[in-house]
Amino acid sequence: MPEQGDDRVIVRFADRYLTDGDDLTTRHSFSYGAHYDPANVGFGPILAINTERLAPGAGYGTHRHSDVEIVTWVVEGALRHADSAGGGGVIRPGTAQRLSAGTGVEHTEVNESTESPLEFVQMMLASTHDAAPEYEQVEVADEAGRLLETVTVRAGARLYVTRLEPGDVVTVPSAPRSLVHVTRGVVRLDDTVLLAGDEARLGSVGPYDLSAVSGSASVGGEALVWQLET
Incomplete structure (x- = not known):
């Protein structure tokens, strides 16, 4: 169960909702998919924080989003992505990706490797962007202590x-x-x-x-x- 204090809630990895499939597992911080708890639907604009673990070659086929910010951070491995707005490529550790779905976008996400597992964190937020989809990718400096x-x-x-x-x-x-x-x-x-x-x-x-x-x-x-x- 979450550990609560004055203006502070600690949620441990093992207490996050679990979706367990043949080739992937996901730990959800908030209500998502089959997991619904009216007391845990988000935190401010944050709607989802999902820790995804995909087997070699596994992934998500084409699916649609709208009205959300989708932010991705790879922990281990390489994530290949493509979207209907023309974005695509491979994300590795040290790269932050943001897709503003806007009026609607379809995308796919798969493990680039057929030999090694993939772990990434994908976060979704209620977006203020209401135009065509928008994409950004940033290489974060490899610096400690900042x-x-x-x-x-x-x-x-x-x-x-x-x-x-x-x-x-x-x-x-x-x-x-x-x-x-x-x-x-x-x-x-x-x-x-x-x-x-x-x-x-x-x-x-x-x-x-x-x-x-x-x-x-x-x-x-x-x-x-x-x-x-x-």
Whole structure:
């Protein structure tokens, strides 16, 4: 069950909804598909955070979206994508992709490799973009100990990535709401330890620190950080 505190909810990887198929598994942070909980339909404009694990060669055939921002971050492997707006290519770790579906777009997503598994995080937000579909891809610098900007999201939200080596501390500025989703390793949020797939949803907070675990159990980590305007 989620761990709750003052303006803070911690959701552990094992407590996220699970969709388990022959060639793919998904952990959902919010109500999605067959999983519906009226108390957990989103966080601000964020409607979905799905951790997808695809077997070699597996993927999703053509499907349609509209009125959402679709933001993708590859953790391991390579994701081949194509959409009806003309976007396409292969996304690997270190690249953030944003597809503003707008009035409607169809796309496909498959594991580029026929030998290795793929893991990626796909996030969907209620979009303010109501025109033709729009696409953006950003290579995020391979730097540790910083809060790094990624794609421009049309949803009253900003997405950052932070990579932390042992001893690193990154201060996240205040925001009306903030969400931290750990993608690799171990990240400490103030005094709370978050493992890969864990998530912290924060209400109106002042600046807070993200750090790597140090000492005898030194280990680094990586996290996606959403700063929300509402």
